[in-house]
Amino acid sequence: MKSLSLLAASLAFASAMSSAAFAQTTLTMWYHGAGNEVESDIINQIISDFNASQSDWVVEIESFPQAAYNDSVVAGALAGNLPDILDVDGPVMPNWAWSGYMQPLQIDEAKIANYLPGTKGVWNGELYSIGLWDAAISLVTRQSYLDELGLRTPTLEQPWTGEEFMDALAKAKASGKFDYALDLGTAWTGEWYPYAFSPFLQSFGGDIVDRSTYTTAEGVLNGEAAVEFGNWWQGLFTDGFAQATQDPADRDNGFNSGKYAFSWNGNWAALGTLDAYDDVLFLPAPDFGNGPKIGAASWQFGVSATSEHPEGASAFIEFALQDKYLADFSNGIGLIPATASAAALTENYKDGGPLAVFFDLSEAQALVRPVTPGYVVAAKVFEKALADIANGADVQDTLDSAVDEIDADIAKNDNYGF
Amino acid sequence: MASKFTRSNSTGWLMAGPATALMALFIVLPFIFAIGFSFTNQRLISPNPTQFVGFSNYSQLLGVGLLTLDPERDDAGNVVREADGSPTYPALRGFTRNNADYPHLDGMREWFSVSLGESRTYILARDVVFMKAVVNTVIFVLVVAPLQGGLALLLALLINQKLRGINVFRAIYFMPVVVSIVVVSLLWRFIYDGQSGLLNNLLGALTFGAFPRVDWLGNPNTALGAIIAMSIWQAVGFHMVIWLSGLQTISPSLYEAAAIEGASKWQTFRYVTWPGLRNTAVLVLIVITMQAFALFAQIDVMTSGGPLDSTQTIVFQAVERGYGKQDISGGSTISVILFVFVLAISLLQRWLTREKK
Numbered sequence: 001m002k003s004l005s006l007l008a009a010s011l012a013f014a015s016a017m018s019s020a021a022f023a024q025t026t027l028t029m030w031y032h033g034a035g036n037e038v039e040s041d042i043i044n045q046i047i048s049d050f051n052a053s054q055s056d057w058v059v060e061i062e063s064f065p066q067a068a069y070n071d072s073v074v075a076g077a078l079a080g081n082l083p084d085i086l087d088v089d090g091p092v093m094p095n096w097a098w099s100g101y102m103q104p105l106q107i108d109e110a111k112i113a114n115y116l117p118g119t120k121g122v123w124n125g126e127l128y129s130i131g132l133w134d135a136a137i138s139l140v141t142r143q144s145y146l147d148e149l150g151l152r153t154p155t156l157e158q159p160w161t162g163e164e165f166m167d168a169l170a171k172a173k174a175s176g177k178f179d180y181a182l183d184l185g186t187a188w189t190g191e192w193y194p195y196a197f198s199p200f201l202q203s204f205g206g207d208i209v210d211r212s213t214y215t216t217a218e219g220v221l222n223g224e225a226a227v228e229f230g231n232w233w234q235g236l237f238t239d240g241f242a243q244a245t246q247d248p249a250d251r252d253n254g255f256n257s258g259k260y261a262f263s264w265n266g267n268w269a270a271l272g273t274l275d276a277y278d279d280v281l282f283l284p285a286p287d288f289g290n291g292p293k294i295g296a297a298s299w300q301f302g303v304s305a306t307s308e309h310p311e312g313a314s315a316f317i318e319f320a321l322q323d324k325y326l327a328d329f330s331n332g333i334g335l336i337p338a339t340a341s342a343a344a345l346t347e348n349y350k351d352g353g354p355l356a357v358f359f360d361l362s363e364a365q366a367l368v369r370p371v372t373p374g375y376v377v378a379a380k381v382f383e384k385a386l387a388d389i390a391n392g393a394d395v396q397d398t399l400d401s402a403v404d405e406i407d408a409d410i411a412k413n414d415n416y417g418f
Numbered sequence: 419m420a421s422k423f424t425r426s427n428s429t430g431w432l433m434a435g436p437a438t439a440l441m442a443l444f445i446v447l448p449f450i451f452a453i454g455f456s457f458t459n460q461r462l463i464s465p466n467p468t469q470f471v472g473f474s475n476y477s478q479l480l481g482v483g484l485l486t487l488d489p490e491r492d493d494a495g496n497v498v499r500e501a502d503g504s505p506t507y508p509a510l511r512g513f514t515r516n517n518a519d520y521p522h523l524d525g526m527r528e529w530f531s532v533s534l535g536e537s538r539t540y541i542l543a544r545d546v547v548f549m550k551a552v553v554n555t556v557i558f559v560l561v562v563a564p565l566q567g568g569l570a571l572l573l574a575l576l577i578n579q580k581l582r583g584i585n586v587f588r589a590i591y592f593m594p595v596v597v598s599i600v601v602v603s604l605l606w607r608f609i610y611d612g613q614s615g616l617l618n619n620l621l622g623a624l625t626f627g628a629f630p631r632v633d634w635l636g637n638p639n640t641a642l643g644a645i646i647a648m649s650i651w652q653a654v655g656f657h658m659v660i661w662l663s664g665l666q667t668i669s670p671s672l673y674e675a676a677a678i679e680g681a682s683k684w685q686t687f688r689y690v691t692w693p694g695l696r697n698t699a700v701l702v703l704i705v706i707t708m709q710a711f712a713l714f715a716q717i718d719v720m721t722s723g724g725p726l727d728s729t730q731t732i733v734f735q736a737v738e739r740g741y742g743k744q745d746i747s748g749g750s751t752i753s754v755i756l757f758v759f760v761l762a763i764s765l766l767q768r769w770l771t772r773e774k775k
Binding site: 071074077078096099101189244245247250377381384387388391392393400401404409413414 | 459461462463464465466509510511515525527528546611612613614633635636638722723724725726727738741742743744745
């Protein structure tokens with residue numbers, strides 16, 4: 001009896017509390033970073049700062065594990081129940097915008113004028129999403145390795161050529177000091193493949209789809225340059241420079257424990273490597289003939305199409321775009337701040353900071369993945385083609401059938417509006 | 419006053435009701451949708467309207483073609499040979515890609531080929547990956563059904579004895595069934611690891627290092643076998659329990675009679691145990707077959723169909739297309755084909771194991 005009245009009293013109290021907040025409108029937000037404590041601390045800080053800064057809106061966040069995030073959004077959209085604020089992976093954004101999941105942001109363009117190009121999610125001439133950070137990939141190695149192997153240290157102005165890169169791998173292999181010369185991260189599947197490896201293809205002169213029309217992959221994914229890329233890619237594995245199947249633990253720790261001479265890895269892993277060695281180098285991508293290239297665009301914020309309060313959602317995103325939050329994310333999880341002024345506030349990316357090179361890499365070499373709704377399918381096809389070629393499939397045949405599959409998908413979708 | 423028939427009938431409906439309603443909602447209704455979608459170009463997400471496309475999804479998946487090629491000859495009319503002495507054939511892509519003379523082969527790829535004399539016949543498929551998925555799934559079923567069923571029976575016979583602590587053994591053999599297949603798959607990925615996996619280390623230690631390290635999941639020759647072995651291990655306990663329940667329905671008096679007649683162990687099994695397990699055997703066989711056709715989680719976690727499509731399966735392809743590539747119509751078509759396939763096999767099994775009077 002006593003516990004029952006206690007329950008009734010607490011219920012009454014709770015409802016009194018919630019009615020006190022009725023003046024504010026609740027905005028819901030979905031975020032992909034569940035399970036990462038540092039990341040959720042930062043995002044929660046931004047939300048509570050925003051909620052305290054004005055009296056119109058209250059943002060409530062729900063976090064999903066990254067692996068399940070995209071599926072959750074698709075399921076949410078099919079069920080007609082998306083939140084107001086979404087975060088979206090840059091290359092996926094055109095698909096969601098085209099499908100009517102998202103609406104353009106109501107953000108003053110001047111506010112993001114000096115943002116890194118990879119952080120701006122523009123589709124059909126409109127800004128749909130904006131990122132607080134970018135990600136970049138570099139060729140990680142140590143000065144002592146380069147000295148021992150007698151290799152030139154490449155610079156942003158003068159990166160390694162394809163031949164110099166292969167020469168470096170051959171020397172690393174011949175030294176016998178390493179399990180494998182190169183850690184490509186094949187243990188990671190999914191988006192890692194197109195993000196990390198399609199820039200090689202682009203440096204050879206090919207691409208995943210033809211960016212001049214976005215209606216076919218014929219000639220760019222199976223043309224001469226692409227076949228040359230495919231042969232090179234297959235050679236990495238048949239010549240024993242890299243592993244086609246890799247132990248996930250080796251991906252996380254292999255370079256830091258001396259198993260590999262070079263690692264093709266992102267800035268998010270850089271802090272750990274800096275802890276492991278004191279002479280780490282983050283080198284630019286090699287140039288295979290058409291300029292050195294790395295991927296651009298990471299997770300970004302956007303507003304769902306079904307949001308009844310896009311002005312509130314945009315207000316929150318604009319609030320989050322403050323340099324101090326960009327710097328917080330960068331300090332917390334090693335991401336590249338989206339602006340130079342935010343970079344100056346960070347430990348690692350300020351002038352002379354140990355990771356400052358990533359900011360320059362992102363500015364100089366980054367190329368966004370094909371900006372088309374069809375990218376989602378093309379990326380899967382590309383991943384499978386690369387895995388098959390790595391395992392010994394015929395290069396020309398594999399690329400041909402990848403082109404056929406991408407073209408069939410584009411045709412099936414009425415050219416995705418192009 | 420309702421008759422006894424309608425009264426017990428309504429009780430029956432009441433009992434079956436919740437399950438029937440749930441099955442209708444979550445199995446029958448989606449399946450009717452799937453049949454409908456398989457004749458359209460339905461996408462998972464798209465602003466474009468859905469269109470009726472007839473049987474094109476089916477012909478896209480099941481289309482096959484034949485092409486016989488003669489070897490290339492040099493100017494003197496001699497067959498051009500590869501370095502290993504085999505004849506050189508013109509590249510297939512010249513016939514299957516943008517060749518106006520072979521419109522029916524456009525977009526097809528080599529599934530397999532056979533050499534007849536000097537010429538070579540290529541069996542082409544419009545969707546080679548799906549064909550490989552069908553073959554892999556059938557191989558999986560053909561190996562898993564007898565092996566898992568037999569092993570489960572053996573285990574059931576072993577644990578159907580009055581021994582001290584027999585429940586410990588029952589628990590041990592049943593344990594893998596309780597663990598989620600996703601967790602089991604993750605763990606076995608470490609066991610099968612090509613570098614320092616448990617299996618490689620074990621084999622290396624047993625043979626004093628003579629056994630070469632094998633990348634079990636990364637090698638097209640071993641990947642499917644590795645998944646088969648792990649799948650049998652995981653689910654064998656479940657079928658063991660079914661066999662056990664069957665064993666315990668056999669009347670002890672039959673065994674006593676057999677003992678009095680002086681039957682050997684084998685004769686007891688052959689003439690008492692096995693006939694008593696008839697219905698259980700039919701159940702176990704059908705359940706294993708249906709479960710094996712649904713092979714998905716192991717593939718998704720361990721290999722994603724690779725390497726070189728050696729572990730593609732029908733259900734994995736259905737999910738990969740419907741969800742991964744957002745092609746709901748393609749995924750639905752695969753599901754319908756799988757349904758027809760499994761239905762046909764179940765009917766065949768029922769017919770083969772029918773009571774012969």
